[in-house]
Amino acid sequence: MTNPLYWTILVGMAVLMLEQGLPVHSQGDSLADNKVMDNITVRQGETLILRCAQGDIVTHTAWLNRSSILYAGDEKWSVDPRVSLVTLNQEEFTIKIENVEMTDEGQYVCAVQTSSRPTTTVIHVLVQVPPKILDLSRDIVVNEGSNVTLTCQAIGKPEPFISWKRISSSGDLATDDDYLEIPFISRQRAGTYECTAVNDIDTDTQTVDITVNYAPTVSDGRDVGVTPGQRGVLECEADAVPEADFEWYKDDRRISNGLDGIEIVSTGSLSRLTFFNVSDGDYGNYTCVAINKLGSSYTSFLMYVVIEPTSSTLLQGPRAVQDGSGSAMGVHLHTCLFIVAFLPFLMKF
Template identity: 75%
Template sequence: MHFVLEQYAAFSKCLFVLSIRILLLVPAGFLVRSQGDYQSNNKVMDNITVRQGEAVFLRCEQGNAVTRTAWLNRSSILYAGEDKWSVDPRVSLVTLNQEEFTIKIDNVDMTDEGQYVCAVQTSSRPRTTSVHILVQVPPKIINLSGDIVVNEGSNVTLMCQASGKPEPSISWKFLSTSVDLVSDDEFLEIPSISRQRAGTYECTAVNNIDTDLQTLDIIVNYAPAVTEGRDVGVAPGQYGVLECEADAVPEADFEWYKNDRRIFTGLDDLNIINTGSLSQLTFFNVSEGDYGNYTCVAINKIGNSNTTFFLYGEDGNTGVRLRRSFHCGS
C-alpha cells in the first residue's frame, strides 16, 4: 500500500507538470477557459537585472489553497515542489511554505538569461507567475593589436574589440601625452606615423557595470640624426676626446674616420667607446699627427648620418690655438 501511494503521488506531480507545460505552450492571445479564465490568473513580474557571477533569487507567492507548485525555465523544470529536477548544481531551493516558493541560482551567466515561470495549482485553477532575468556582463577586451614595430611614415591601424552587456564603448589614450585620441569605434587610425607618436597606447572598454583596459606599445624606427660636431683643441701630449651623439631607433652603430681612413679601437693609441646613443673617440697622448679632420658616421637599418670634427693644437698653459704646418685633411 505504501508503494502504491508513492507511485500515485509521483504520477500526480508529473501530471501537474505536464498540464503546466501544456498551459505554457498556448499561443499568446488564445483564451483558455476552464472553471474561469486562466489568463486572468497569470502574473508578469518586473524584469530582474543581475550581474554575471552574482546570485539571483526567484520568489513566487503561494497561498493556502495551493496543492502543487513548480519553477520552470525556458526549456525544463527546475523544481517541482521540494523535488529538484534540474541537474545544475547552482540551482537550489531556498523557501517552500504557504507564503512563498523561492529558488536561488548562483554564479549567474549569460546562458541563464530568459524567462522563468512559477506554476501553481490551486483547488480551483492553475496560475502562473513569470519573470524575465536580464544578465549584465562587465566589459572584457577580447582582441587587441599586439605591440607594433614600424618605420617612420607608415600608416598604422590599432584594433580593440571588447565583449560585455550592455555593449561597451571603446576609447583610446596615448599615455606618453595623456591625451584622449579621437576614435568612434574599435579602430584607431594613425596615418604617416612620426617618431613623436611612439610609445604606449591604452584601450579602455566601459559599460555601466565596469571598466577593462589594456595597453600596447608602438616602436617607430627612424634613421640616425647626429648632433653637429664641435671642434676640439688639445695640447700635445694631453688627453683628448671627440664625442658623437646620434638619435636613432634602433640605436645606431658608429664608425670613425680620419680623412677616408677608418679608425679602429686600439690602433695608434686611440680608443672608441660606444654607449647607447653616444660614441667617444679617445686620444690618450695627442701627437702632432693626430691633428686634423675626423668624421663620425651613425648607421642603422633605416639609414645613416654623419658629422665632422676638427682636432687642433692648443697651448696647454694659455689655451691659445697653436699654428701648425699641416693642412686640414692631410
C-alpha cells in the same frame, strides 16, 4: 500562433499534474491568474534570487526556465549545480542561481497549482556583463611613414563604449572607435596606446606598443682643443630607431678601436672617441658616421692644438702687449700731427 511561453507553462503544469494523477488542461484551456512581474537585473557572476508567493491552498508548485523545469516542489529537476532551493513553505517558494552567466538570461515562470486553479508568475531576468576586450592588435614595429591601423573589440552588456588614447604627458585623445587609423606615422606618434572598453558595469583597459623605426640623425659635431700629451675626447650623438652603429674616420681612414692609444666606446645613442695621450699626428679632421638598416648620417669634428701658457709667457705677455700698443699709438699720433701741420700748405695748391 500559440505563445511559446504558454506551451512552456502548460508542459510544466502537465508534468506536475501527471505525477500527481490530476487531470491535464487541454490546449484550449487558459491558465488563469497569470502575473507578470518587473524585470530583475543581475550582474554576471552574482547570485540570482527568484521568489514566488504561494498563498491559498497550494497543492503543487514549480519553477521553470524556458522549456526546462528547475524545481518541482522540493525536488530538483535541473542538473545545474548552481541552482538550489532556498525556501519552500505555504507562503513562499524561492530558489537561487549562483554565479550567473549570460545564458541564464530570459523568462522564468513560477507555476502554482492551488485547490481551485493554477496560477503563474512570469519574471524576466536581464544579465549585465562587464566589458571584456577580446580582439586587440598586437605590439607592432613599423617604419616611419607607414599607415597603421589598431583594432580593439570588446563584448559586454550593455554594449561597451570603445575609446583610444596615446599614453603621454598630455594624454592626448586619439579616437572613440573600435579602430584607430594613423596614416603616415611619424616618430613622434610612437609609444603606448591604450584601448578602454566601458559600460555601466565596469571598465576593461589594455595597451598596444607602437615602435617606429627611422634613419639616424646625428647632432652637429663640436670641435675640441687639446694640449699635446693630454687626454682628448670627441663625442658623437645620434637619434635613431633601431639604435645606430657608429664608425669613426680620420680623413678617409677608418679608426680601429684600441689602436695607437685610441678607445671607441658606443652606448645607446652616444659614441665616444678617446685619445689618452694626444700627439701631433692626432690633430686634424674626424668624421662620425651613424648607421642603421634605414640609413646613415654623419658629422665632422676638428681636434686642434692648444698651447698651455708657461710662467714666462704669463709674465711677459701682458707687458709685451702693453709696449706694443703704446708704440703703435705713438706712431699714429705723430702721423696725425704731421698731416694737421701741412694741411693749410696743401690747400693752397
